[in-house]
Amino acid sequence: MRHSYKDLRYVHSVPMSEPRACPNGDSGGGPELLEYLTRPTAKAHWWNDPHSQVLGGRDLQRDIQGTWLGVTKQGRVAVLTNFREHGQNISGLKSRGGIVNSFLQTPLDKQETTEQFAKRLVEDEGVSDVGGFSLAFGDLREIVGGKKRSGLAIVSNRTPDVHGVTWIAEKPGETHGLSNSHYGDLSWPKVVHGEQLLKQAIHSNVSRDAGKEDLIARLFDILVVDTLPKRRKGEDWETYINQLRNSIFIPRIGAATDEQDPAESIAAADSEKKVAASDGGYGTQKQTVLLVHQNGHVTFVEKTLYDEQGKPFGDEEISRFEYDIEGWNG
Numbered sequence: 530m531r532h533s534y535k536d537l538r539y540v541h542s543v544p545m546s547e548p549r550a551c552p553n554g555d556s557g558g559g560p561e562l563l564e565y566l567t568r569p570t571a572k573a574h575w576w577n578d579p580h581s582q583v584l585g586g587r588d589l590q591r592d593i594q595g596t597w598l599g600v601t602k603q604g605r606v607a608v609l610t611n612f613r614e615h616g617q618n619i620s621g622l623k624s625r626g627g628i629v630n631s632f633l634q635t636p637l638d639k640q641e642t643t644e645q646f647a648k649r650l651v652e653d654e655g656v657s658d659v660g661g662f663s664l665a666f667g668d669l670r671e672i673v674g675g676k677k678r679s680g681l682a683i684v685s686n687r688t689p690d691v692h693g694v695t696w697i698a699e700k701p702g703e704t705h706g707l708s709n710s711h712y713g714d715l716s717w718p719k720v721v722h723g724e725q726l727l728k729q730a731i732h733s734n735v736s737r738d739a740g741k742e743d744l745i746a747r748l749f750d751i752l753v754v755d756t757l758p759k760r761r762k763g764e765d766w767e768t769y770i771n772q773l774r775n776s777i778f779i780p781r782i783g784a785a786t787d788e789q790d791p792a793e794s795i796a797a798a799d800s801e802k803k804v805a806a807s808d809g810g811y812g813t814q815k816q817t818v819l820l821v822h823q824n825g826h827v828t829f830v831e832k833t834l835y836d837e838q839g840k841p842f843g844d845e846e847i848s849r850f851e852y853d854i855e856g857w858n859g
Contacts, residue, residue, distance in 0.1 A: 560598050560608050561752050562586070562815040563779050566839035570814065573831040573848050583633045584829060584850055586815065588626050595626015598817055599633045600669070600827060604854040606681075606819070607632045607666035612709040614661040614686070625662045632666050643667045647682050648691040656686045663712050665697070670857060672698055673821050683712045704728050708774070717774040718756075726751045726777075745818050745830055752816040753778045781841075783811040810839050825857030 564570065569589035576583040585599030598608045607629045628650065635641050641649075643666065650656060667681040680699035688694060695712055697705050704727055705712075706720035715721055730747040733739070757776035760769045766783075773779055814835055820828040833846040 560817045560819070561777070561813055562597055562817075563773075563812065564814045565783075566781065566810045566812060566814055566835045567837065568814075569837065572815075572833055572846075573817070573829065573850065575850075580634045582637070584852075585633070586831070591624050591626070593624045593627040593630065595624045596629050596633070597626060598819075599629060600819065600829065601633055602852065602855050603637065604669035604825075604856070605633055605635070605666070606669055606672075607664060608707070610663045610707055610709050612661040612663070612711070623659045625659055628656075628659070628662070628664055629666075632664075643671075643679055643682050644691065644694070647684055647694045651684060651688050651694070652690055656684065656688060659686050662686055663707055663710075665707055665712075667698070669821050669827075669854060670825075673823060673825075683707070685711055687711060704731075710774075719774055719777045722754070722756070723751060723777050726754065741820065741828065745820065745828070748818045749816060749830075749832065751777065752813075752818075755780055757782075779812045781810045781812040781835075781839075821854075825854040827852050827854060 562570070571587040571589055571594075573584060573586045575581055576585070576587075582602045583596075583599050584601070585596040587594045587596050596609075600606045609625060609629050611625055631650070631654075632646055635646065646666070656662075663683055663685045665681050665683050667679065671679040672681060680696045683695040683697060697703060697712075704724050706724045706727075708714075708717050708720045708723075710717055727748075730744070730751060734744045734747060737743075755776055755778040757779060758772050760772075760782070769782075812835075814833070816832045816834070818828075818830045822828075827850075829850040831848045833842070833848070835841055836846075
């Protein structure tokens with residue numbers, strides 16, 4: 530894997546809380562996308578046929594148009610984080626975002642369970658020739674709504690077989706953080722801090738019986754916590770990049786704020802149109818809050834912070850979706 534600053538792509542899934550932790554049976558999560566601000570990405574939307582059951586953004590840089598976070602009308606959910614693997618030789622032909630697509634786009638008549646997909650992914654298709662990643666995925670009908678709780682599975686490029694899959698969110702009251710390293714790596718301050726803030730937000734919301742909108746606002750407040758140290762004069766990028774683990778929110782850094790000028794223009798990243806990429810700065814590009822009620826009602830709220838030229842929006846650019854999961858048995 531190449532190690533230049535230009536090749537990095539960070540995706541946060543800072544808080545991910547277990548069902549029934551929130552008032553009225555809402556479970557909450559707050560993923561965040563860090564990316565080159567002019568890398569073409571489509572905002573969250575219902576995808577085109579034959580995969581119209583999928584809701585999520587898309588990476589328009591690659592032909593496969595993978596995603597970092599998605600849910601389906603039937604309750605499948607998946608979130609991806611990338612991380613660097615020093616010394617690993619990979620072909621670069623497999624897209625990590627395409628792995629998320631594979632789970633979300635599973636044919637509806639296939640009836641493939643989370644564990645069966647994990648086995649197919651790891652043992653049949655293989656993950657060793659993919660860059661560093663962690664994928665958390667599962668069926669919300671079982672995680673939140675089912676009496677038999679299967680939890681979320683976590684697979685990485687290091688997972689040797691189905692027996693090496695990590696399972697989380699199997700019982701009420703769990704809170705988990707996942708960032709740009711393997712799951713369970715608590716050397717990242719943003720993970721520890723994010724988990725603490727999420728627990729505090731849920732406790733405050735529950736104790737005040739404040740409702741869903743208050744919880745959404747508090748989760749977005751977590752996603753703007755900026756504790757990134759300033760880059761020291763003369764500090765090289767390879768060293769400074771390691772500081773990204775210290776802050777949940779990453780303000781705009783890189784070419785757009787240094788000596789280089791950002792790209793003047795880029796094709797619009799609307800719908801699923803393929804466009805070219807540029808690298809005019811790097812930082813938190815999108816933030817998402819996903820809540821799932823015990824009755825199967827999903828609330829998906831996405832904030833896009835920069836336009837396709839890498840310029841900050843004057844007003845918040847918010848996409849909101851609400852729907853009831855099909856086949857809910859909670």
